[in-house]
Amino acid sequence: MSKSNSFRDYSFTEGSAGNMSYGYFSMNFKLILILGLILVILIAPSLTPFTIAQAQQPRQVTLTAIVAEPKDRWDTLFADALAKLRERHPDMTINIDYRVLPYADTRKQILTAMAGRTPIDLISVDQIWLGEFAQGKFLSDLSNLVQSWNRSSDWFKTNWDGGIYNGKVYGIWAWTDVRSMWYWKDLLNQSGVNPDSLKTWNGYIQAAKKMENSFKDKGIQPIHLVGASHSPDMWYPYLWMLGGKIVEQKSGHPQKGTYWFPAYNSTEGVKALEFLRDQVRAGIKPQITHFWGQEFADKKFAVMLEGSWLLGHFPRSEWKNLDKNVGMIPMFPVPKEGDASATMMGGWMLAIPETSSNKALSWELLTIMVQPDVLAPMLEKYGYLPTQKPIAEGTYSTQLNSTIPYYEQLISMLSMGHSRPSIAEYPQIADNIRQAIDEVYLGVKEPKQALDDAAKKSAQVLGWS
Amino acid sequence: MLQLRTQKLQPYLLLLPALSILIAFLLFPLIWNIYLSVHDVSLTTILGGWKYVGIKNFSNLLYDPDFHKSLQVSLVFVGGSVAIQFFVGMVLAVVLNQEIRGSNTLRALFIIPWTVSAVITGFSFKFIFNDSFGVLNYGLGQMGLNPVAWLSDPGTVVWTLVIANMWHGTPFTVIFLTAGLFSINPLVYEAARIDGATKIKSFFYITLPLLRPFILINLILITMWSVNFFDLILVMTNGGPLFSSTTSSLYMYRQAFEFGLLSKGAAAGFIMIGINLILAFSYIRLFRRQ
Numbered sequence: 001m002s003k004s005n006s007f008r009d010y011s012f013t014e015g016s017a018g019n020m021s022y023g024y025f026s027m028n029f030k031l032i033l034i035l036g037l038i039l040v041i042l043i044a045p046s047l048t049p050f051t052i053a054q055a056q057q058p059r060q061v062t063l064t065a066i067v068a069e070p071k072d073r074w075d076t077l078f079a080d081a082l083a084k085l086r087e088r089h090p091d092m093t094i095n096i097d098y099r100v101l102p103y104a105d106t107r108k109q110i111l112t113a114m115a116g117r118t119p120i121d122l123i124s125v126d127q128i129w130l131g132e133f134a135q136g137k138f139l140s141d142l143s144n145l146v147q148s149w150n151r152s153s154d155w156f157k158t159n160w161d162g163g164i165y166n167g168k169v170y171g172i173w174a175w176t177d178v179r180s181m182w183y184w185k186d187l188l189n190q191s192g193v194n195p196d197s198l199k200t201w202n203g204y205i206q207a208a209k210k211m212e213n214s215f216k217d218k219g220i221q222p223i224h225l226v227g228a229s230h231s232p233d234m235w236y237p238y239l240w241m242l243g244g245k246i247v248e249q250k251s252g253h254p255q256k257g258t259y260w261f262p263a264y265n266s267t268e269g270v271k272a273l274e275f276l277r278d279q280v281r282a283g284i285k286p287q288i289t290h291f292w293g294q295e296f297a298d299k300k301f302a303v304m305l306e307g308s309w310l311l312g313h314f315p316r317s318e319w320k321n322l323d324k325n326v327g328m329i330p331m332f333p334v335p336k337e338g339d340a341s342a343t344m345m346g347g348w349m350l351a352i353p354e355t356s357s358n359k360a361l362s363w364e365l366l367t368i369m370v371q372p373d374v375l376a377p378m379l380e381k382y383g384y385l386p387t388q389k390p391i392a393e394g395t396y397s398t399q400l401n402s403t404i405p406y407y408e409q410l411i412s413m414l415s416m417g418h419s420r421p422s423i424a425e426y427p428q429i430a431d432n433i434r435q436a437i438d439e440v441y442l443g444v445k446e447p448k449q450a451l452d453d454a455a456k457k458s459a460q461v462l463g464w465s
Numbered sequence: 466m467l468q469l470r471t472q473k474l475q476p477y478l479l480l481l482p483a484l485s486i487l488i489a490f491l492l493f494p495l496i497w498n499i500y501l502s503v504h505d506v507s508l509t510t511i512l513g514g515w516k517y518v519g520i521k522n523f524s525n526l527l528y529d530p531d532f533h534k535s536l537q538v539s540l541v542f543v544g545g546s547v548a549i550q551f552f553v554g555m556v557l558a559v560v561l562n563q564e565i566r567g568s569n570t571l572r573a574l575f576i577i578p579w580t581v582s583a584v585i586t587g588f589s590f591k592f593i594f595n596d597s598f599g600v601l602n603y604g605l606g607q608m609g610l611n612p613v614a615w616l617s618d619p620g621t622v623v624w625t626l627v628i629a630n631m632w633h634g635t636p637f638t639v640i641f642l643t644a645g646l647f648s649i650n651p652l653v654y655e656a657a658r659i660d661g662a663t664k665i666k667s668f669f670y671i672t673l674p675l676l677r678p679f680i681l682i683n684l685i686l687i688t689m690w691s692v693n694f695f696d697l698i699l700v701m702t703n704g705g706p707l708f709s710s711t712t713s714s715l716y717m718y719r720q721a722f723e724f725g726l727l728s729k730g731a732a733a734g735f736i737m738i739g740i741n742l743i744l745a746f747s748y749i750r751l752f753r754r755q
């Protein structure tokens with residue numbers, strides 16, 4: 001059946017062969033005509049003035065970025081920097097597509113994007129993530145670019161070094177913050193506590209006891225003690241002021257020769273943790289929920305050790321007269337009067353991922369973002385501290401000083417500021433320390449035991465066993 | 466012949482879209498997870514060479530005291546959550562199935578907690594149970610009672626989470642069992658009543674046996690969800706204090722995404738699949754025996 005059908009089809013084709021030859025040429029001619037027309041349509045515009053204008057149209061570039069909340073600061077910074085970048089490149093249409101993520105999600109999202117080779121041009125990096133990102137080969141080495149840029153000497157040494165991993169520059173520390181002691185003047189007054197007494201460990205604990213009696217049943221707690229997941233950050237200053245370290249280089253590593261080894265369980269570490277234990281014993285409750293200074297602004301605590309971002313919880317209209325109500329001591333309590341204090345520095349770095357498809361332009365944008373004339377207004381608006389000398393000490397400082405409450409004292413703390421190790425294993429080490437602090441808070445272990453046990457785990461994490 | 470072959474292929478062709486989705490989103494991730502769990506991959510080495518390590522990640526887990534602790538916490542959390550959710554859900558479903566005024570409105574109201582995301586539930590309960598400024602401790606204080614360390618006492622925290630999970634998850638049991646109750650023919654109860662059965666007897670001899678398939682599916686689902694549940698816990702306690710609220714799902718999440726140890730997290734995930742399967746089969750066997 002199917003065979004005869006195909007015969008019939010064949011014979012029909014053959015039978016019409018005579019007409020086909022004319023039809024074939026006619027079809028061919030039509031085809032050539034159509035193809036020619038298409039060609040003309042395609043080529044013609046290139047010969048018109050319209051195409052010339054189109055060729056002159058600026059090249060479109062969209063830079064992508066992942067940054068951490070709060071959003072407003074990035075809106076300001078990107079808008080100002082982008083305007084300048086566009087001025088420099090009138091031949092291009094440059095846009096920035098930036099995603100602002102909550103702090104907790106930023107690291108995860110960046111790592112996921114980098115691991116998936118998603119092209120991102122700029123990221124905000126917390127100083128403690130740098131080692132992890134650099135080790136994973138997620139960040140571009142900026143060392144050569146930095147050399148020709150010639151601005152590295154403008155940065156405070158600690159802040160510049162924070163962007164270096166294994167001798168290479170991977171990030172530019174844009175702004176910082178320091179933790180200091182904040183107190184409500186009226187509350188201390190009411191309970192008869194002299195603010196100066198808060199400066200020493202003993203005075204701090206005695207003040208807490210005194211205030212506890214005074215504020216009973218008033219819904220106010222005397223002193224804030226961090227019990228949240230970042231509790232190690234508030235313990236490090238005590239460790240540092242005693243001369244201790246979180247990790248130190250040690251030889252004899254089974255794979256790496258010389259590598260980091262936990263050093264926080266030293267006598268200094270134990271002493272520092274004993275101070276936290278003594279606070280708990282004196283009735284100060286570790287707060288497992290943290291509101292980053294809002295609880296202080298709400299007058300739930302009379303005294304709080306918190307970052308300079310705490311100022312952001314007060315309306316800007318109150319900044320001018322804030323010192324009338326809120327006092328600030330630029331230090332963490334010290335073991336005894338005259339001892340040197342220490343604090344922890346945080347803040348954000350800017351880095352260019354290895355996956356960036358516009359590295360040159362991203363670098364240009366980054367350098368504009370950290371230009372004093374672009375960065376300083378943002379710092380002033382949000383109360384952040386500069387990492388660069390031209391902003392901290394130059395003409396901009398006068399403006400910042402007149403706007404940000406206690407600016408000068410906060411800046412003075414930069415000299416006692418330390419940063420956390422930017423090594424890939426840091427998140428796990430911090431978790432070990434956090435566990436030790438929790439064990440001491442809950443009275444499960446004594447400080448030495450808790451730190452030794454934690455250090456054992458950290459050594460394992462660092463590959464020592 | 467061709468027609469016959471097409472007819473034979475047709476069911477498979479119709480199944481193809483569903484099968485493709487299952488392969489892409491279930492089978493492939495599962496195989497990938499197994500592949501990850503037998504290699505040494507972290508977020509920092511993901512772009513480098515993946516070293517084959519065999520069962521090392523599994524043995525590391527078995528010797529990790531934190532993982533042991535997380536299994537214990539999971540046992541309490543899942544056991545407590547399932548028992549309370551099921552009991553409360555069953556009582557509410559039966560009560561709402563009675564001819565009472567406003568039962569439909571109440572059913573609609575009861576479903577609200579289930580529609581709220583676990584993260585929002587977590588934040589809400591975090592504020593309610595806050596040791597220092599929480600509503601609950603404030604209420605206790607007003608009654609002259611001492612405040613309770615709901616979230617900072619290692620002995621209490623897991624039960625606080627069970628309460629939050631109960632609020633979030635019970636509506637599902639209510640709705641699911643209500644659907645089961647609707648499927649029972651009222652004439653059966655009528656006949657039992659004529660034969661002199663009390664309401665309690667009807668419940669145990671009619672309702673429960675006829676609800677059995679619904680109960681089974683409900684128990685399997687709420688158990689699996691509780692085993693895998695972690696967002697509420699992450700928000701409320703982040704596993705603390707002292708791992709006392711770190712369930713195995715949270716342990717897995719923290720290993721993989723907080724510490725970047727993807728292979729260790731994958732191994733923990735694989736063990737959790739095993740736990741889920743064992744639990745599901747146990748339920749099915751138990752109900753078959755009955």
